[in-house]
Amino acid sequence: MLFTLFLLLPIISSALAWIPVEDWGSGNVTSSVGSLGECVCHVFLPDTTFPADRLQHMQEVSKDLIQEVQIQMNKISSYEEKLESNLRELKGLLDRVTIMGTSADDYVKLDFELLRIELREFESLVSQLKDAFNSSSPVFDSLYTEIRNMTLIVNQLETYDKSNLEVIRFQFVKLRKKLEECQKEQEFSKPDIGNCNHTGIVRLSKPIVGQLNSHLQPGYIYGGWGKDSKPIKGSESMYFYSGYSSTTTSHFYFYPDYKHLLLMSSSGYIEFPAGYRGYGNNYIIHSNSVYYQRSSPFSMGKYNLTNGAYDSRVIPTASLAFSYSYSSYQNLDFAADEKGLWVLYASEESKGKIVIAKIDEKGFGIENVWNTAAYKQMTGNAFMACGVMYATRAVDLNTEEIYYAFDTKSGEEKHLSIRFPKFQEKYSSLDYNPTDQLLYMYNNGYYVSYYVKFDMA
Numbered sequence: 001m002l003f004t005l006f007l008l009l010p011i012i013s014s015a016l017a018w019i020p021v022e023d024w025g026s027g028n029v030t031s032s033v034g035s036l037g038e039c040v041c042h043v044f045l046p047d048t049t050f051p052a053d054r055l056q057h058m059q060e061v062s063k064d065l066i067q068e069v070q071i072q073m074n075k076i077s078s079y080e081e082k083l084e085s086n087l088r089e090l091k092g093l094l095d096r097v098t099i100m101g102t103s104a105d106d107y108v109k110l111d112f113e114l115l116r117i118e119l120r121e122f123e124s125l126v127s128q129l130k131d132a133f134n135s136s137s138p139v140f141d142s143l144y145t146e147i148r149n150m151t152l153i154v155n156q157l158e159t160y161d162k163s164n165l166e167v168i169r170f171q172f173v174k175l176r177k178k179l180e181e182c183q184k185e186q187e188f189s190k191p192d193i194g195n196c197n198h199t200g201i202v203r204l205s206k207p208i209v210g211q212l213n214s215h216l217q218p219g220y221i222y223g224g225w226g227k228d229s230k231p232i233k234g235s236e237s238m239y240f241y242s243g244y245s246s247t248t249t250s251h252f253y254f255y256p257d258y259k260h261l262l263l264m265s266s267s268g269y270i271e272f273p274a275g276y277r278g279y280g281n282n283y284i285i286h287s288n289s290v291y292y293q294r295s296s297p298f299s300m301g302k303y304n305l306t307n308g309a310y311d312s313r314v315i316p317t318a319s320l321a322f323s324y325s326y327s328s329y330q331n332l333d334f335a336a337d338e339k340g341l342w343v344l345y346a347s348e349e350s351k352g353k354i355v356i357a358k359i360d361e362k363g364f365g366i367e368n369v370w371n372t373a374a375y376k377q378m379t380g381n382a383f384m385a386c387g388v389m390y391a392t393r394a395v396d397l398n399t400e401e402i403y404y405a406f407d408t409k410s411g412e413e414k415h416l417s418i419r420f421p422k423f424q425e426k427y428s429s430l431d432y433n434p435t436d437q438l439l440y441m442y443n444n445g446y447y448v449s450y451y452v453k454f455d456m457a
C-alpha cells in the first residue's frame with residue numbers, strides 16, 4: 001500500500017541527504033518492492049564519523065513504522081483512499097524541498113525544518129487515525145514514541161557537518177527520483193470520488209479535529225471553512241476560512257493547503273465592502289466563486305474570486321423567519337455535491353419546512369425545487385451529497401444525528417438515525433465536499449471534519 005510510503009519516504013530520503021557524498025556512490029542505493037508491496041530503498045552506509053548508526057536506526061524505525069501503519073491501515077482499508085489527499089500534500093512538500101533553497105545555508109535550515117514538519121504531520125495523522133477509527137491499540141502509542149525518537153535524531157543530525165551542500169543536494173534529488181520511480185511501479189487504488197452508485201450515507205467517522213480557527217479566537221464561534229467543491233486548475237488544494245464573533249460575513253481567508261491552514265499561514269484574504277456583506281455562515285466556494293446569503297437585499301449572493309464580480313438573486317418565497325437551531329440568520333444554506341449547486345431555505349408556503357432548490361450555475365437562477373418534511377428550526381444544519389439532502393439534529397451535548405434524508409432523484413424521503421460524535425455542542429456550518437467526500441464542520445470555532453461512508457451495496 002503506497003499510502004504509508006509517500007508519507008515516510010520523504011523522511012528517510014531527507015535524512016539520507018546528509019551523508020557526505022563521497023562516502024556513498026549511487027551504485028550503493030538500490031530500490032525494490034518488498035514482500036508487503038512496500039517500496040524498499042537499500043542504502044549501504046559507510047563507517048565514518050557521521051552518525052551512520054543512528055541514521056540506520058532511524059531507517060529501521062521508519063521501516064517498522066511503515067509496517068505497523070500498514071497493519072493498521074489494512075484494518076481500515078475502506079477508508080484508506082480518503083487519506084490520499086493528505087499524502088499528496090506531503091508529497092508536494094517534498095517537491096518544494098528540491099525547488100527551494102538556492103543558497104546552501106537556506107537549504108540546511110529549510111530541510112531540517114521541513115523534516116520536523118513532516119514528523120509533526122505524521123504524528124497528527126496517526127492521531128487522526130486513532131481518533132477516526134476508535135482504536136485503542138497499543139500500536140498507536142508505540143508509533144508516538146518512535147516519532148518522538150525520530151525527532152530527537154533529526155535534531156542530532158542537524159549539528160553535524162554541513163559541507164558539500166550543493167553536491168549533497170544533487171544526490172538528494174537523484175535519490176528522490178529513484179524513490180519516485182519505485183513508487184510508480186505500484187498502482188494506487190483510486191477512491192470512488194464522484195461515484196453516486198450507492199444507496200446513501202451509512203455512517204460518519206469520528207471527528208477529525210483540526211484546531212481552533214486561524215484567528216485563535218475562541219469567541220469566533222460563527223464561521224465556516226472548507227475547500228472549493230469544483231476547484232479551478234491550480235487551486236485544488238486550497239482551503240478557505242471565515243470566522244467572526246457575530247453572524248456577519250465579510251472576510252474570507254485563503255490557504256494554499258491544509259498544512260498552511262493549520263499553521264495559520266494564509267496566502268491572502270478578501271473583504272466584502274459594506275453593501276455586499278452577508279449573514280449566517282452557510283456559504284460555500286464553488287468554481288472559485290463564493291456563494292453566500294447576502295443581507296441587503298436579502299438574496300443569494302455570489303462573488304467571483306477570479307474577476308471580482310458580485311452578483312445576486314432574490315428568491316421571492318425564501319423567508320427570513322426560519323433559521324437552523326444553532327445560529328440565527330441562517331436562511332439560505334448553500335451546498336454543492338456531485339450533481340451541482342443547491343440552496344436550502346424555508347418559506348411561509350412550506351410552513352417552515354426545508355425547501356431544496358437546484359441552482360442553474362450559468363444563469364444563477366433556480367431551475368427546480370423540492371419540498372421536504374424537515375422543519376428547518378428543528379434542524380441543526382443540512383447538506384447535499386449525490387442529490388440527497390441530509391438533515392441533522394442534536395441527540396445530546398456530544399452527539400448529533402442525521403435524522404432525515406430526501407432524495408431529489410426519486411422524491412423519496414427517509415427517517416434515519418446516523419449518529420456521530422461532536423467535538424463541541426454547537427456548529428455554524430456543515431458542508432459536504434464531493435472532491436474529497438469529507439464533511440466540513442465549523443464547530444464552535446474549531447475546524448472539524450468527518451469521513452463519509454456510503455453504502456456501496
Ligand SMILES: *[C@@H]1O[C@H](CO)[C@@H](O)[C@H](O)[C@H]1NC(C)=O
Pocket residue numbers: 024025026027028044
Ligand atoms: C558499495 O559499498 C561497499 C561496502 O559496503 C563497497 O565495497 C563498494 O565499493 C561500494 N560500491 C560503490 C559503487 O560505491
Ligand SMILES: *[C@@H]1O[C@H](CO)[C@@H](O)[C@H](O)[C@H]1NC(C)=O
Pocket residue numbers: 134136
Ligand atoms: C470504541 O471502541 C470501544 C471498544 O473497542 C467500544 O466499546 C466503543 O463503543 C467504541 N466507540 C465508538 C463510538 O465506536
Ligand SMILES: *[C@@H]1O[C@H](CO)[C@@H](O)[C@H](O)[C@H]1NC(C)=O
Pocket residue numbers: 054057061145146149
Ligand atoms: C530511541 O532511539 C535510541 C537510540 O537513539 C534507541 O536506543 C531506542 O531504543 C529508541 N527507542 C525507540 C522506542 O525506538
Ligand SMILES: *[C@@H]1O[C@H](CO)[C@@H](O)[C@H](O)[C@H]1NC(C)=O
Pocket residue numbers: 197457
Ligand atoms: C451500479 O450498481 C449496480 C448494482 O451493483 C450495477 O449493476 C451497475 O452496473 C452500477 N453502475 C455503475 C455505473 O457503476
Ligand SMILES: *[C@@H]1O[C@H](CO)[C@@H](O)[C@H](O)[C@H]1NC(C)=O
Pocket residue numbers: 286287288289304305306307
Ligand atoms: C468568474 O469569472 C471568470 C472570468 O470572467 C469566468 O470565466 C468564470 O466563468 C466566472 N465563474 C463563475 C462561477 O461565474
